[in-house]
Amino acid sequence: MSAPVQPRPFNPDAARAEMAADPRELAARRQPGMSLEAPFYISPEFFDLDIDAIFAKSWIFVANEAEIPEAGDYVVIDIGRYLVIVARDDDEKVAAYHNVCRHRGARILNDACGSVGRIVCGYHQWTYDMNGSLVFADAQAEDFDKSCFVLRKVQVRSVAGLIFLCISDRTPPDFDEVVATVEPxxxxxxxxxxxxxAQIDLIENGNWKLTMENNRECYHCAGGHPELLESYFPVYGFDLDDIPARLIPARDRYLAAIKDLEDTCDALNLPYAEIEDLDDRPTGFRIMREPLEKAGESFTPDGTAAVKKLMAGFPTARLGRNSMHLQPNFWCHFMADHAITFSAIPIAPDKTLLRTTWLVHPDAVEGVDYDLDELTWAWNATNRQDSTFVERAHRGVLNPAYVPGPYAPSEYQVDAFINWYIQRIREHLAE
Structure with a gap:
């Protein structure tokens, strides 16, 4: 058994020195199994580093294809100082462009989403078609060549209707392998x-890594998420062979529900096995299908389906939750009756955009096939509760008395996330 971690005495001078430490030194001395030192969460320098090392170099989930169903539809994503348009182009394919006019660099589209026939810069009316070509630039020299000033593209991929982009020209080399694994x-x-x-944006008053750490564990669920635990087995992250006595009844229900779900999935040829590779590769991920409590159909108080029209013509609503995590900013839950996607986008060292999107069958009618409040009930409440926890964590990390603390065994996915993060930071700083 390892020796217990002893808290170090509070020393204001040491706290100031920690804030001034070189990022390479801080990254090199990170202790596995422990949370990060304060500058990782609160320093503007580390915020900029995170944008360059993590968000510019990873495949980032930004939207669902359902958000841009028609040619000309777009959403705008701001990732630190990178401004990106994600659109359905004239060929009805998903495209992404830097939201920067090729004239003098003005931001082109300013609304969060919308639909346009062409992309027009409001500064000098330079106009681009949905494929990025410049089609109008008034009062230019005779030898002006519009083809030299197309919108700069951002690499974009749609994975089973989920839209990812990578700002860097050097994309993670393992993404194709990950896609081949998760797409089935x-x-x-x-x-x-x-x-x-529905789509609900929530600004959390905390660093984006605190948002992700909070999401990657359910250690706090029993005391913090009563709505979620109506349909969520409280064994997430625990070793089922070595579980606290209080959770044994829940474990037994969970194991019985797993057997029923596996039988159903086998009959429908749906994959369900857990595949987890969170910190040993550039695109860390986890995916599995697992049961929900009670009726086992959806995130509702009794576990029954929230939407009458099931997605994709499924013959049964009792398919549990098909859940995926993808480093650094994405998680989702797909049920038979609806799907929920989540993305965390850093805004500032102490602010993170959490965007939650609920998707249903294209013919499902609100008020007839589903009640919106019931559909969003569990995760709307959970997000608000988590936002409070993230804010409290950030306020605590701001205190000079903060020192890194140990992750519990059930928080192994938090440790894996931080391991993944530190590896990306070290690689970037070594370039």
Missing amino acids: YLAPHRLAEAKVA
């Missing part, structure tokens, strides 16, 4: 054919 889990839900029932 995701594709049966036919997300690209779905429609958006």
